[in-house]
Amino acid sequence: MTQTIIRAGLLADGRGGVPRKDQAVLVSAGRIVAVDAVGAITGQAAPGAKTIDLGDSCLSPGLIDGHTHLSLAGDGRPYSEMFSETDEMMVLTGAMNMHRHLQAGITTIREHGARNKVGFTLKQGLSRGLIPGPRMQVSGRPITCTGGHFHMCNEVADGEQEIRRSVRRLVHEGADYIKIMASGGGTEGTIPGRASYSEAELHAAVHEAQHFHRLTAAHCRASESMVNAVKAGIDLMEHAEFLDPDGELRFDPKLAEMMAECGIWISPTLQAWCRWPQITQLRRRRDDGSAAGADLKMLESLEARAQGRLDVMRQLLDYCMKERIVPGTDSGVNDLAFGHLDYDLELLVEVGFTPGEALEAATRISAEAIGLADELGTIEVGKVADLVAFDGDPTRDVSAVSRVVAVFQAGERVK
Ligand SMILES: [Zn+2]
Structure with missing residues (x-):
């Protein structure tokens, strides 16, 4: 050897x-x-x-990105267009994205939900050596309610019974962990500020996942959904935006205390919320003098909006230890192109991490959060x-x- x-x-x-x-x-x-x-x-x-x-x-x-959507191109098209692609095209898109992420130093990812068998197929392609890419944990399809966020992926389940059946089906097909949509999101017709599952429904998912030694991750934009996720014993909370039904962000100290006490992992997906790729691009044009007046105005409003989100994050850090925060890109969605976990590390530094702490969050702490600390x-x-x-x-x-x-x-x- x-x-x-x-x-x-x-x-x-x-x-x-x-x-x-x-x-x-x-x-x-x-x-x-x-x-x-x-x-x-x-x-x-x-x-x-x-x-x-x-x-x-x-x-x-190697860096770990706990939140990717490999099958989506991250090229700014709306979900309706991205999901009009065939599964075959989504697999090809995924192969390209895996290559991009790997070249950016990301050696492990969680694939957070694709349509039908696309996520599983990509993992098989990787393990057979057909395509290069980061080491991969797949959720397969995210579990969601009727008409819920990412219902286009075809794992719709309502009520505890159906949710248990979904977990069993996904594990049977090869899911390494279970992803569930606990609130609405960017999918048309859903309400990001409202919970989409009850505490009992989320608990059914957790209970069934634990039976198979699988971890759970929940998409939680609404404060309501964050409360449900904490009470149900979800392992990792995605987004954690403290969003109210009226669409406003309102930090809730009581909820933050609950989160800190139960020790849930939190993946704030900051670049997604802050529209960081867009801000980065506009700043580049401002600095090289190619930005028009309208661009500068746009930049100003995006920066102000981002500060609102970052402020919520700073407040959360007063309660939750930095050791529970893991970066995740949400790549594939909107204009979030693959290859940029660096943006999330920049934003962690922006909210008070040292650069060293941000690097640890993307390596040692992320490995712990996804159950791979013995290996990575x-x-x-x-x-x-x-x-x-x-x-x-x-x-x-x-x-x-x-x-x-x-x-x-x-x-x-x-x-
Ligand atoms: Zn996502």
Whole structure:
């Protein structure tokens, strides 16, 4: 078995603290067998080990995106148009998106819901080696109520009985975890500020999922749905926007206290809500002088709107430990193109994380949240050698996360 020595100027192992200088990782059979100073590692390697020298760059655990919709193109079209595509086209779109995410240093994803068998097919394509992509947990189809958010994916269930049946069906088809839509969302005809399932219905999903040792994630934009999710014992809450039925965001300290107490994982999907890709693009044009007056006006209003959302997040952080927050892109939806977990890390820094804490959130903490902490999330002996190297120190400057110079999957260089 050929071993590989991967050496870099800096190493941030995902466990916090200051990155160590001139380190090397020894990989054998896809796993990390030693992490040490460059000088000390050569003595531990078997004869014939090959060395990859990443120069000054900083090596970190591969990034984890807990929220993707691989089958959607993220090209700004409305759901109605995106879902008019065939399943076959959605699989092709998914293959392209997996490649993009991997090249951006994202080595693990959760596929948060596609139509019919598309999500399962993509995972099979990956495991058979037909397409490249990040390691993947699939939900298959999100469970939703009649006419509910993402009902187009065809896993509609009303009432506890039907929800239990849906969980059983999805697990049988290969779901690694269960995604359920606890409030309305961007799907036409749904109300984001209202719960779409009762506490009892969500609890049926949790109970049935636990029976199969599956974790649960719930889409919760409405405060009502957040309360239901906490009471029902959902493992991970998506969005957590504190949205009221009138469409306004209103932070609720009591609810925040409940969330902190029960220790639910929270994935605030900040770039999605803040329309960060659009803001980033407009800022670029402002800075290079190509923005028209209307663009600048648009930018101003988008920035003000984003601050409202970020303020809610800052208030939440006064209650919930940073250690329970995991970034997720919601890529595929609206104009959220794949390849940009960096935006969510930027926004975590904006609400008070240090760059180092943001990186930990996307590595060690995300691995814990999705039940893969034994395998992934840190650079430690015994773990899978999924690694990414950045140009710059991402624990001091979050913009380094946008400058990916190398990506490794189980020790194999894929970028
Ligand atoms: Zn989503």
